[in-house]
Amino acid sequence: xxxxxxxxxxxxxxxxxxxxxxxxxxxxxxxxxxxxxxxxxxxxxxxxxxxxxxxxxxxxxxxxxxxxxxxxxxxxxxxxxxxxxxxxxxxxxxxxxxxxxxxxxxxxxxxx
Numbered sequence: 001x002x003x004x005x006x007x008x009x010x011x012x013x014x015x016x017x018x019x020x021x022x023x024x025x026x027x028x029x030x031x032x033x034x035x036x037x038x039x040x041x042x043x044x045x046x047x048x049x050x051x052x053x054x055x056x057x058x059x060x061x062x063x064x065x066x067x068x069x070x071x072x073x074x075x076x077x078x079x080x081x082x083x084x085x086x087x088x089x090x091x092x093x094x095x096x097x098x099x100x101x102x103x104x105x106x107x108x109x110x111x112x
Contacts, residue, residue: 009037055097062087
C-alpha cells in the first residue's frame with residue numbers, strides 16, 4: 001500500500017468507515033481501498049454490493065447510449081459508438097463486479 005493510500009485510509013477510518021460507505025459521494029477508488037484494507041466481512045460485503053450496483057448502472061447507461069447512436073450516420077455518431085463500445089468492453093474485461101446478466105447484455109449489444 002502506498003503512503004497516499006495509507007493516509008487516505010487513516011482519514012476514512014477517522015471519519016468512520018460505515019459512515020463513509022453510506023455516503024453516496026464516496027468514490028469507487030475509496031470503496032476499493034476500504035475493502036482492501038479492512039478485515040470486517042460486513043463492510044466488505046456492503047462495499048461489494050455498492051460496487052455491483054454502480055457497475056450495473058454503468059452497464060445499463062452505456063448500453064442505452066450505444067443503442068441510441070447505433071443507427072445514426074455521421075462522424076459524431078461513429079465516434080460516440082466507438083466510445084460507448086470501448087467503455088462496455090472495458091467494463092466487461094476488467095470489472096469483477098459485472099454480473100453474468102450484464103456480461104450477456106454487453107455481448108449482445110456489441111455483437112449487433
